[in-house]
Amino acid sequence: xxxxxxxxxxxxxxxxxxxxxxxxxxxxxxxxxxxxxxxxxxxxxxxxxxxxxxxxxxxxxxxxxxxxxxxxxxxxxxxxxxxxxxxxxxxxxxxxxxxxxxxxxxxxxxxxxxxxxxxxxxxxxxxxxxxxxxxxxxxxxxxxxxxxxxxxxxxxxxxxxxxxxxxxxxxxxxxxxxxxxxxxxxxxxxxxxxxxxxxxx
Ligand SMILES: N[C@@H](CCC(=O)N[C@@H](CS)C(=O)NCC(=O)O)C(=O)O
Numbered sequence: 537x538x539x540x541x542x543x544x545x546x547x548x549x550x551x552x553x554x555x556x557x558x559x560x561x562x563x564x565x566x567x568x569x570x571x572x573x574x575x576x577x578x579x580x581x582x583x584x585x586x587x588x589x590x591x592x593x594x595x596x597x598x599x600x601x602x603x604x605x606x607x608x609x610x611x612x613x614x615x616x617x618x619x620x621x622x623x624x625x626x627x628x629x630x631x632x633x634x635x636x637x638x639x640x641x642x643x644x645x646x647x648x649x650x651x652x653x654x655x656x657x658x659x660x661x662x663x664x665x666x667x668x669x670x671x672x673x674x675x676x677x678x679x680x681x682x683x684x685x686x687x688x689x690x691x692x693x694x695x696x697x698x699x700x701x702x703x704x705x706x707x708x709x710x711x712x713x714x715x716x717x718x719x720x721x722x723x724x725x726x727x728x729x730x731x732x733x734x735x736x737x
Contacts (some may be wrong), residue, residue, distance in 0.1 A: 537561040538605075539588030541580065542568060542735040546600040549701050550588050551737055553604045553694065555730035556615040563737055597706070601632050604694050616694045624689045631687050631695035639677065640702045642670035646709055670711060677703075678714035681721045700725035 539554065539561050541547025545568070554561055566572045566587050574585045582589035582598040589596070590603040592610075597603050608616035618624035638714055645666035649658045677699065680687070687695040703722045713719050725731065 538564060538591040540564045540566050540581060540589040540591075542566055543734060545587050546701070547588035548592060548734050549600045549697050550603045550607070550733055551734040552697050553607050553616060554700065556616060556692075556728075557607060557611045557709045559607070559611060565737075576604075583611055601636055601698070605696065607727075610652060615691065616697075618691070618693060622691075628693045628695045633696050634673075635695075635698040635702050638673045639699070640705070641667040642673075643702065643705050643709055643711065646711070647671070667711070674706075674714035674718075674736045678718055681717040682718070685720075685724070696725055700731075713723070 537554075537559065539547070539550055541550070543551060543564075551563070566578060568587070572578055578589070579585055581591065581596060581623060584598055586598065588600055588603060589598050591597075594604075597606060604652075605617070607609070608614065608625070618628055636696075645662055647660040649660070649666070658701055686692055687699050700722055703718060704726065706713060707722070713722065
């Protein structure tokens with residue numbers, strides 16, 4: 537299996553899943569600062585020009601959610617997804633989709649208008665709007681995490697990888713986390729040995 541990306545990006549979600557599984561893979565660093573993600577060789581793997589991208593034999597995937605789901609299904613013994621067809625399995629997918637479509641979007645807006653977009657395209661007012669848009673999904677998370685060890689049921693799942701990665705992204709972007717339960721949860725998730733190993737890439 538081949539993973540393309542850079543650890544300080546959504547690629548870390550896939551690295552984290554791979555480390556939880558203990559699967560062997562080759563990591564190909566894509567240097568965004570050198571524009572390697574927009575070169576033809578990389579665009580042939582991911583036409584979006586974004587990281588991560590992933591190849592396993594004749595399967596080529598982009599989208600961190602799709603890659604992590606593929607890995608969790610390929611390696612069921614790692615139990616990164618609840619029992620297929622169960623209530624918890626449905627909730628796990630709900631939270632993964634929610635992270636991608638709701639929780640992370642304000643953070644991505646901030647990143648785009650701070651450093652991703654060409655300077656002439658950045659709109660400073662977007663930063664304030666994004667901070668406002670962060671408040672509602674993050675308050676949902678604060679309520680959900682109160683008194684809970686994991687996002688779904690009583691076990692670590694892909695939903696925790698997606699939520700914890702995104703909370704850590706917020707922390708790195710100096711965006712306030714939604715309260716003590718979220719802070720404690722994030723510390724517990726980041727203390728997992730598999731997460732710590734992602735720091736080696
Ligand atoms: N929905 C995609 C988002 C991928 C994405 O936007 N990746 C960012 C890094 S975290 C990227 O490649 N940015 C480079 C750019 O937009 O030029 C996923 O989850 O894989």
